[in-house]
Amino acid sequence: MGLNKIIGQKTLVSQLKKFLSDGKLGHAYAFSGPEGMGKRTVALEFAHDILCPFGKSDGCGCVSCRTFAEGTNPDFYEVITDKSSIGVDLIRALQEHVSNRPAYGYKKVYFIDGADMMTVQAQNCLLKTLEEPPEYAVIILSAVNYDALLPTIRSRTVNFRLEPYSEGEIRRIIMPLAPKNANELDFYINFSRGIPGKAVRMLEESSFRELRHLIIGLLQKPTDFSQTEKVRKILTDNKGDFPEAIGIIMSVYRDCLMVLTGMENRLINSDKKDIIKGIASACSKRKLMDRLSALENMQRNFRYNINYQLGIDILLLEIQEV
Ligand SMILES: [Zn+2]
Known part of the structure; x- marks a missing residue:
């Protein structure tokens, strides 16, 4: 020590x-x-x-x-x-x-x-x-x-x-806990935005991986009813996951923008490159930027959001709007 x-x-x-x-x-x-x-x-x-x-x-x-x-x-x-x-x-x-x-x-x-x-x-x-x-x-x-x-x-x-940690520092911190899939590790490092505890939590909690898996699946098929209901259930049961869900969707939209502007080597979801490219191919830059600013507002206002169920409905609509 x-x-x-x-x-x-x-x-x-x-x-x-x-x-x-x-x-x-x-x-x-x-x-x-x-x-x-x-x-x-x-x-x-x-x-x-x-x-x-x-x-x-x-x-x-x-x-x-x-x-x-x-x-x-x-x-x-x-x-x-x-x-x-x-x-x-x-x-x-x-x-x-x-x-x-x-x-x-x-x-x-x-x-x-x-x-x-x-x-x-x-x-x-x-x-x-x-x-x-x-x-x-x-x-x-x-x-x-x-x-x-x-x-x-x-x-x-x-x-x-405390100052945000560099990518290399977060990598060193989470390495002992990491799964073998190095691509996935890059996602945790990028998504944690300089906060190692966030990367550790994502690695340790299977619920986060499940949520990410479901949300990305839903972004691929926005009209899939059963997938929508699964995401709704997770968010209804775990209010604490709501900001993470917004973060996951934002990271995908941001990555789609990167793909559309020819910067696909700088993705947060680098382990899901092909999926991101697929989602991006059905989007326009303008729409992505609109959705990103709507989600940003939602993230800011989450703490004051009295009607949580309504918040979930709006979030699920955001997914279907792109
Ligand atoms: Zn001593």
């Missing part, structure tokens, strides 16, 4: 290492960015390196590093909840723990994953620790929506926004 193990985020990792090597570690850090960017991974590897009393990033067998890897290091404390918010009681429990000195090394790390889920009361409570932290305490936050935290918290925290 340790920061040396992190793939990508080079600037961030070298900055964190510098804090450690210069002995200039602050008391509060935050890692922010969209879901799937590896905020938790970076936070945990940073915590590992902070806690090792020998300043090693990997290959260290000290009791701190060993117990950290096992998840039993008493100097590491994570706020865990199964609720949709982090209440003040959890922060009070953290504060009780803060008052005890480190067991193994010189530091203790407190990690709040999803810190933007803290209630205002919880944040105000945490503020007391941020204002007067014991010299050994380091608090690490992760947040999708960092700006949702109180300004008083933010002003005492060094925030790092």
Whole structure:
């Protein structure tokens, strides 16, 4: 474990290492960015390196590093909840723990994953620790929506926004999980748009592959009633798949545009080239662009869409319109 193990985020990792090597570690850090960017991974590897009393990033067998890897290091404390918010009681429990000195090394790390889920009361409570932290305490936050935290918290925290990963970095991250079909791997890398967690989820969840298979089938035969109903059922049962479905359709339309403009070597769905060419042959550029902007609107408004069933109907119509 340790920061040396992190793939990508080079600037961030070298900055964190510098804090450690210069002995200039602050008391509060935050890692922010969209879901799937590896905020938790970076936070945990940073915590590992902070806690090792020998300043090693990997290959260290000290009791701190060993117990950290096992998840039993008493100097590491994570706020865990199964609720949709982090209440003040959890922060009070953290504060009780803060008052005890480190067991193994010189530091203790407190990690709040999803810190933007803290209630205002919880944040105000945490503020007391941020204002007067014991010299050994380091608090690490992760947040999708960092700006949702109180300004008083933010002003005492060094925030790092994670950068999108390069194609090569995502390839290295997902390689160990990947199927043998290299073409399909390229699709996951392209479709994830710099977010490794997205590529990993697509690889691990067969439901995503099923959805993609059905949607592409439907785009080939837009009037196929039984295929339409299968897609409708998946989306009705899994609301979380709706944005992915829009994303899949958009990727196909975008690829069709690429084919029509002679750039078929730059497809997202590179493993389905022949199918894409078939779909493109029945489309016009104008129509594809209209549909893409309609889908973009739909993606933006999805969160506010009260009538979900109507949303599904409109999406299925979009498929039939090209
Ligand atoms: Zn160690």
